[in-house]
Amino acid sequence: MKKTGGKSPDRKGHFGQYGGRFVPETLMPALIELEKAYNKCRKDKGFINDLASLQKDYIGRPTPLYFAENLTGRLGGAKIYLKREDLCHTGAHKINNAIAQSLLAKRMGKTRIIAETGAGQHGVATATGAALTGLECEIYMGSEDIRRQSLNVFRMRLLGAKVTEVPMGSRTLKDAINEALRDWTTNVGNTHYVLGTAFGPHPYPAMVRDFQSVIGKEARKQILQKEKKLPDCLIACVGGGSNSIGLFHAFINDSVRMVGVEAGGHGIKTGKHAARFAGGSIGVFQGCKSYLLQDRDGNVLGTHSVSAGLDYASIGPEHCNLRDMKRIEYTYATDNEALNAFELLSRTEGIIPALESAHAVAEAVKLAKAMPKNHIIIVNLSGRGDKDVEHVARIKNISL
């Protein structure tokens, strides 16, 4: 197997032909400052200890690696383990990155953090990090998402964050990122931008990956303890790609199959999806070169997914490179498959997954059946589904 760890990305943030920095010049000094601060902190014992202590006592790490015996029995194939990121404080893996970046911002002497959010999970995580570290916080959110996720908007406000509506463009996540970048360009002196996924200009894709790689490090140790061997397959959903790269990274040099699951929406042929690999091409968007859903003139297309967290037109640059290297396979699950998996896991295990994570569960359902019983799958259960309950009820025409 080809070694992919080590020097990735290169000095300028390129993962093969992907990544890099495509931003207004105004932001360059801030990105260079951030890169330097991050490189210093990752080797700094004080920072490492502070983060480790918060991971343990505040986020609730290590999260369990749970053997889903009922689901395994139901499918009759490979053993399915769930990495329980849904048990993290605030209900998803997003907090791993948000707390780490809040600490970093504090160390850089910034007084204010900003973030984008789609479904609201990263916004809640960042608002939490800001409350914890005493930083001022502003969250950008498309007006369409504000309408759909009113509960999370209130949560952010309870945590002391200012939530600012973005009424431009498609009024969703990508427009919130544009607006956060505009804010950062304007207030770059005192503000740090807590980007929520392994995407954007260097050093974000590498930095967010590193902050999320605790997921895979724990999972690797836990599975060796429980099964005395490595798993055969890892499965995670891929929006921007932070929970997946977080799980995969520790296994990248092992002989372990890895599958990333994109949002297939209503199906690729309908054009209503967010499957960048199945339906996109290489482009440059919001800070990096990557796969992108775009028209023939290079304008970014609207996306659709039942899950807001996967509803994004591009994907982290490292994923593109690992796909080119044939190290990670990518597939997609449709809205219906994800909704079925959402119900299946709720009923068999008593665990309501986030609709994002349900995409990974849907792929596990497909793969496990065809695998021998002594094989092992780890599914990253990246978030809990409480936030989606209302949405699912609406889809099923049930009024609450």
Added chain:
Amino acid sequence: MRSIKEAFNNIKGSGRKALITYIMAGDPSLNATKKHIIALEKSGADIIELGVPFSDPLADGPTIQRASERALAKKITLRKVLGFVAEIRKATDIPIILMTYYNPVFKFGVEKFVRAAVTAGVNGIIVPDLIPDEAGDLIREARTHNLDTIFLLAPTSTPERIRKAARASTGFIYYVSITGTTGAKLLIDPRMRKTLNSIKNISGKPLAVGFGISTPKEASSVSLLADGVIVGSAIVKLIGEGKKVTKFVRSLRKAV
């Protein structure tokens, strides 16, 4: 066709500075854009900066974002803008610079784009989300085909960044007067003077200042510090309101 260099040379010794005016192609239609360009030239603009609409204009403030949305609603694309420039070359030889985000150029194909732009009669290109570090392909093709590449500098730029942009820029260097997006509020402070002087010393190239210049008075103050003044959002706003640009641009002309 006049070059950007000629536009800057022509005003040397005249006491005037270059007036660079920005409008969005296709806002509200390409016919209107043609009329506006002719009017801008007659009112005293030295160079036209022509915006190409993009779905995600992250360096632009609300005024140009809305103009971009209006142009996209009319299905204006980079391809159409190039055809438009070729067409308007029959009526004017004023230097035209395209301001476009990088993805439309990347999708078009960098080499193909540069050849098509030069053939159409485009003099230069500004790409607000492309820094010199990532612009190797574009710079190489642009040099081969004689298309000016104008890079941006900002109040945050360090001497190292200034050297980089100076090396990569031809025609002129675009100084972004504020940390912010197009159309934000201008602030002329001692720090700006210092940065502009340092850019001039390092680069030896013409320097134009843009972002946030919305009145003749501001244009006048900035013209004392630079070789050119760029006005965009204030003109785009007038167009958005269905008003004529002539009077405003004449007042800018007098001021710079």
